[in-house]
Amino acid sequence: MISKTLDKATQSSLTSDSVLEDLMNGNNRFTASKMETRAYQAQRESTVSGQFPKAVILSCIDSRVPVETVFDQGIGDIFVARVAGNFENTDILGSLEYSCKAAGSKLVLVLGHEACGAVKAACDGVELGNITSMLGNILPAVKLSSEQVDGEANSSNAEFVAKTVENNVKLTVDRIREKSPILKEMEDNGEIKIVGGVYSLSTGAVTLV
Template identity: 40%
Template sequence: MTTALEALARLREGNSRFVNGSAGSHLNLDESRRNQLVAGQKPFAIILGCSDSRVPAELVFDQGLGDLFVIRIAGNIVAPSQVGSVEFAAEQFGTPLVVVLGHSRCGAITATIEQVLRPARNPSHNIHSIVERIRPSVAPLVATELRHDHDALVGHAVRANVCASANHLRHGSEILEQMIQDGRMLIVGAEYSLETGVVDFFDGVPDGA
């Protein structure tokens, strides 16, 4: 069985291939692989990422069919349905690693910053619900000197939001919390750079991993 640290190493290796242009060379995407997966799946990592079209997890980590259990939502926020999806994969497949994957220049983060700086009535209740889940990570930063440097503010807010989502998963589910305590799960936060293609695992990664 793959351990969380082995899964993390596989993601890092895959991202390196993606960055250096050698991605896809090892993937088996033909009929035989599809047939292998008909009876079931055993993803080695769960990715909770943003819906942004520029950050498809399978490509970013150079993984193929059946490798990743991917949950995507604008702003990589955590709501009950996302927690339930992670719980499902963790319990059903024994997947040991969860990665909350944010990215640079996130539109959901930018929209939340704008809402905090210049409150306006949002025409969509559904979009407003996303903004409100991101707001607690953004509002304290807007109150600092970062408000004078938009790019820096967005950068810090992206990471703060990733950390908040990861902590929500760690402490907002009895199932996941117990798995962490038992050493059966690791939840980490990461940021994908649109500019370089590099994924930086910066939150919750054990020393030396």
């Protein structure tokens, strides 16, 4: 049973590659139903005075993608930022910068997922209240997919949706580098990595893209 949590010394000793490997190993445990047993009360108590997460994950709000669970992580292990469609904006970028520059995280992972409702809505050009503006962040991925996939460019085309989910992750990673000089410099200096992945609802596996 795991009761220990990350401290500053342990966090500092980690590399972005080792953190990514750890998350993917955790996902393998999740898909194999061999998850670690954790003493959550002990972990909660040990993190009252501070936190030293190893990574920050930008995920969709989808209830079927419980981020800590699918990577088999405990209390204090990872930061999680969530917004429908897992795209970046000023507030998200600030959160990512805080996680890495101020709090010492070694990895930024943008996590999309299979059959994303926000992506489907963007593919269909849905307009509804503030959702309209939100979906505008995903439209560049829709446009790119329309140039790459044959058939209907809407949510009825599963291949088109899947490609748009992947493109949305990749474009978000690109824009994080473009819009955050802080994170780009950290990555260029080898302090962090910025990567993307897609979660399969059907298998529970995360595939890096």
